[in-house]
Amino acid sequence: MTSFPACHDNRSNRLSPGVIFWFRNDLRLHDQVALAHAIDIAHRLGGWLLPVYIHDNRLDAMTPWGFKRIGAKQTAWVRMALDDLFNQLTRLGSTLIQVSGNSAHVLANLVHVLGGPLIVCEEIAAPEEQDQVEEIRRNGVSVETVWQSTLIAPESLPFKPEDLPDTFTKFRQLLEQYAVRATPPLEDVKVLPPLPGHSDLALCRGALHDLAASIDSNHPEIDPRSSFPWNQFRFHGGEKAALAHLDQYCGRGLPHSYKSTRNELIGIDYSSKWSPWLATGALSARRAWAAIAKFEEMHGANESTYWLFFELLWRDHFRWLHLKYGKLLYAARGLKNISLPKHDHAAFKKWCDGETGNSFIDAGMNELALTGYLSNRMRQNVASFLIHDLRCDWRAGAAWFEANLIDYDVYSNQGNWLYLSGRGTDPRPTRRFNPQLQAKNYDPEGIYRKMWLET
Structure with a gap:
């Protein structure tokens, strides 16, 4: 996490009392380390917090292989998570500004209009996402990034992240040797700082009018044979459905059969089916594992519950590899x-x-x-x-x-x-x-x- 610099209003040379929170792959209010950090800063400044999500237009580009980078189904899935997040933020008296465009340019424009607030967002170690943050900083904007997507927090590792063992087996063995445990999830965010004043918010919306994200309510047709039928309400892309799925997964005792079913090909009950929600951040890995740990306390651990932990560690290892090797992986x-x-x-x-x-x-x-x-x-x-x-x-x-x-x-x-x-x-x-x-x-x-x- 970068150090917190002072942010000054370009118009009156006063300290800006606000924070822009940039949602990225963390579309939730539970276990939100980055958002909790942004809220703390806003409170210390005695100011506001503005939640923002950017539909980055780089995802509309064509790949070198001749097809559009992001298809209609993934776009629709992300929009479902955003709809749920918007509703939750609205109930807390806030909102979610959604904008289309180049992330760095949009955020620089917002910061200029709002008088130089700090931007806070989650840290993503992939090269393109790192480049986005660096471009924002080159525009003279202050950004703090917060690492939060791994099951194990950086400070709990028995080595520096840059000294990560290259092989997963060695990584897992070191964690077991030092009895490293999953980091407990944070409580849900229940109170948010106020939004910017009406005049500032109007200026903000006016400046971004041409970039306002057009929300497509049409969902692509999903084949009813799907093992993840996300056209059904209980498989909605939002955080509420993710947590409900986690509850029913444990409530039906499915963690005890994970290992024996994870390689099946048909049906909604093989594997955990967490991955679509983990991908958008509508579900955090720490919250998922906390539910399994509670299940183990009540019903006992077995090889299957261990394998759920094992798979989440694989997910962690790929994240730390990105932090270690960056663009070389591409x-x-x-x-x-x-x-x-x-x-x-x-x-x-x-x-x-x-x-x-x-x-x-x-x-x-x-x-x-x-x-x-x-x-x-x-x-x-x-x-x-x-x-x-x-x-x-x-x-x-x-x-x-x-x-x-x-x-x-x-x-x-x-x-x-x-x-x-x-x-x-x-x-x-x-x-x-x-x-x-x-x-x-x-x-x-x-x-x-x-x-x-x-x-």
Whole structure:
């Protein structure tokens, strides 16, 4: 977290009594370390707090692979989380200003209009998100970033983040050796500082009038066969639905069967189904684990509850790897001094369209296209097939997942594609999945293939 500098009003040379809180991938009011920090600063200044979310127009760009960077399903999923957040903020007497444009330019404009307030936001260690913050600072704007997305807080690690062990196994073993525990979540935010005065707020809205985000109320059609049917109310993208899902997951005793079901391909009860809410920050990893820890106290721990912790640690490891290696994780060669990946454009298109000729892979790609969701087992299979069987560039696959998954997470997506391509920190040179063997093991009667090939 950067140090807190004094912010001065450019018009009257007085200390600005306000804070802009920039929501990023943390669309919630529970366990909000960054927001709690912003509230504390606003209180110390005796001033206001303005919540802002920016629909960054860089996400509308075309990828080098010939498709739009973010698809309609992910856009709709994020908007659901924003709708819920707006309603919650409104009930607390606040609001959520939503703007479209370049994040750095929009925030610099807001700061100018509002007299030089501080910006507070969560820290995201991915290169593009880091560049956004640096561009804002180059514009002379003060920004404080707060790390909050990992299960384990930085100060609880038994090493400096930059000394992170490269392999997950070593990372996990060190945490177990030093008995490191998950960081407890913060309580829900129940009171917020006031908004800026009416005149300032009017100036703000006037300055951003042309950039006001147009809210598309149309939701893309979601195939009813989806294992994450987010067209149903209980799978809404907002924080309230996320917490309700967590409650029912524990209430029905499902943590005790996680390990035995996590590799299934069909149904809403295999795996935890937390990832779509974790991706937008509508659910925090710390809150999720706190619920499991409470479940263990009441019903006992077993191998399945341990594996839930294990998976959340994988998520942490990918985050710390970004903090350690940054842009190197996005290079064509990844972290390995091996040949550049080749790419077959025609084969890649067939993979995207579910027309590879391999029924298991094509079924998975159809499910992804029709629902915006795919089981972890199928993600590994389709990714491996693209890299090792079709000999395509892993970065193209990573971009396709970014465009189509509602639970796209920049850290985990990049980390997993590097892992499967043999270009990350995994000591094994390759992670190829045999699709015939995988189909035999996980879809022995062909039910999954039949379901998703009949489109």
